[in-house]
Amino acid sequence: MPLTSQPIDTSIYATITAAIRSEASRLFTAAEVVAIIGYAAARRVGSAQPVIITDAAAAETLIFTEACVNNLAVYLTKAKKEIPKKGKIGIIVKGCDLKALVGLMGESQLKREDLYLIGIPCAGVLASAVQPATTLTTETIASKCCECDVHLPLGCDFVPSVTLPPGPQMESRYSEEIARLEALTPAERWAYWKEQFAKCIKCYACRQICPFCFCEQCLCDRNKPQMVETTPRPAGNTAWHIVRAMHLAGRCAGCAECERVCPMDIPLNLLNRKMAKELKELYDYEAGFEINDKGPLTMFTEKDDQSFIK
């Protein structure tokens, strides 16, 4: 983190808000979509919450601000039953959210032709620990935004025409932390994660918020046979978090929602980023950029790393 915090220009967010409102209104009037998933102002000053609107009158409630942190992709998978299936659905997507949609399309969960994508040129959003009405600076920005490589989402149906002002250079906080952990001995690293997982209360908020945890019945909820101990005890906690990290390897594109919603502040996205780093090194693969029928872990090529065979 830089020593002095620098402000980040978010003046375009007002223009974006106006543009998505008029586009939403047009979409409903032209009957192109049956619902739009977006953000609206919440009760606290400056805060935002996800909203699903189904008519043109409600278009005026849509906003985009630095508080619009949620990844709305989750409403297309787990929460999809809440949305009428009668036609196309519009969705507001930041670059990071779009990566999740791309992944879900590759896993047969969504079809591109069923969606109307409203892309947001995004300068960054606030970290979850920060009060909603704070100004966006290099200090208050969410960790995921420090390493953002998709400020402008590509391949959307509509993107407000604004020019993104250049932002300050930021160091990836995750990379720094991964480097710190990688430098530890296995015993020290194990002690670190043991302490982190010991905090887990098995509320499964990380599972509920993750767009990729779309199973109707999670294997961790099964009892015949019981794969993972369900009570919040160290063994079961560790098993759960390892299952989660392994299932997200090659799929998670780093929206960091798991970490945001964790009431016990377990650095969950750190695990996900480490897995992503491994995948990048082993298979030169990064999730979320193109719709792949097969991810690196469901595919074999002769070039694959074989060094683990001893």
Place this chain on the structure above:
Amino acid sequence: MSRIGVFICHCGENISRTVDVERVAEEVGRLPGVAFSTDYKYMCSDPGQTLVKKAIQEQKLSHVVVAACSPRMHEKTFRKAVEAAGLNPFLCEMANIREHCSWVHENREEATVKAIDIVGMMVERVKKNRILPTITVPVTKRALVIGGGIAGIQAALDIADCGHEVILVEREPSIGGHMAQLSETFPTLDCSQCIMTPKMVDVANHPKIKLYTYSEIELVEGYIGNFQVTIKKKARSVDEDKCTGCGVCMTKCPQKKIPNKFDQNIGMRTAIYVPFPQAVPNTPVIDRDNCTWFKTGKCGVCQKVCGPGAIDFEQQDTLIVEAVGAIVVSTGFDLYTIAEKPKGSPIKGYGEFGHGKIPDVIDGMTFERLASASGPTGGKILRPSDGKEPKQIVFIQCVGSRAREKGISYCSKVCCMYTAKHTMLYHHKVHDGQAYVFFMDARTPGKSYDEFWRRSIEEEEAVYIRGMVSRLYQKGDKIVVMGSDISVGVQVEIEADMVVLATAIQPQKGADALAQKLGISYDKYHFYSEAHAKLRPVECATAGIYLAGACQGPKDIPETVSQASAAAAKVMTLFSRDQMEREPIVARVREAGCVGCFACKKVCAYGAVEEKEIRDRQGNLIKIVAYVNPGVCAGCGTCQATCPSKSVELDGYTDEQIIAMIEAL
């Protein structure tokens, strides 16, 4: 409550030497759910099986565990015995206390404890075994034969004579393979083409054989009884239906100096050609790389002279899909090349033998073409360099073969015999010539083989020198052969006019690529692997695919023909029934849990996973889930391991069973 019977086998002394079988039977007998346990000297013997059957009936057993050898050996035996006693065969499991225990341990106490654990795990697993009905799948009674050499021809004729349709695919423009190139054959010295061509004609005329020459296998899908094979028919540039085979095009073609591969590149052919006069089919093909029309857009002489108008420069490669039930692979061999060191090959090559630099150092197949009446010299033995008759000729055996340090450790099997034959052919054609043979030892097992070899020495005056050659070099118009005679312990130098190398037999180039398309295994030399070296020598481990000829390993003609007929017999066994029974160890989808991510479909190597729509009573689509076609599933379990929500289970290996086994430890 289960009433499990546990039967511990001594396997003579194989198991009981290291494992206290009586103690295993006693301790396992106390496990919950075990109603009966005993041990016996040979459980697989008839009295042993009777013991199992009697116990099932007398003790009213619900499940059976046989603790003995690997299930690969006797699982079928015991499942049949259990079925005969009235239980579903899949309620019987084997615990392997031989390969996994007694054979690999020495300490009796520890091995006994391990054996108890192995049996205990199987007891827990068998408790959760379900009754599985046998799966039947229909059989397509058509066979595909890949490769039209003597192996493929024999297999195709045998299957077709039995009344089944055969698709015969050959890569070259004509069938015949290497046997058609040979001059005479050992041990009888009858003309190879004279015995070969009638079979080739039979193939051409057989109503049940569909011949695709100049074609290659593009894609193989499906499984035993139900393969879909995509064949690429390369553009021949000649319409096979119109061509009468008159050959005018070939006589008029101005490109006459193209080395003919069939004549080992010492004879020449035209750009439009049949590889040899007896070719089947007798339809020429245009070699587009060397044809003036394809190179410059001018010429077209063949088209002008062709009466029926069969020449078609516009012809394209076509893809044909054929449905077959069985596949015979008979792609044959290739000779180890002496002309150059194979690129990227672990094989070292023979730089010291002149490696294609000395024109009169040739390989055995080239000598066959020189000796053949249909060859480029009309059957006269003449040197490639100056066309003179060689008066001193040296044959060197085991070039490539049996040379671990050079990269090949196997024996090519046929060289001893064909070199003996070469010395005889040489002696018959060059009466005042002298043949020398350098050899390690003569390997002549086979009917009338040793007599044949003796004849070459005793009657045909070949001089056999036991020892290897270290170097060949050109001296004037002679080749100096430096070798050793180890029987007398002296160095030998011979000034030869020509040297013939008996080079190693290797699989065809691209054998590995074809194996990958077929899903069959191969060894480090790329010879195809049989399912069992002794007891299943013509079957691949992949069901429904059979092997014939030298693609499996070096073979002579009689052996190749026998194996081809054996492969045909295996195909006919498969075709003798309309329905085929399959083991019901297949994956099943728990539809309630499936979210349709189709990770299983993406990893399935057999194409067994399909998409299935779930609809409510009004016909509204609820969701799309995975469905495993039990006829296609091979029971490998990859889908089970991949499914993120654990919604696929492999019967007999469910998560519940595996966890029960782990917990039993």
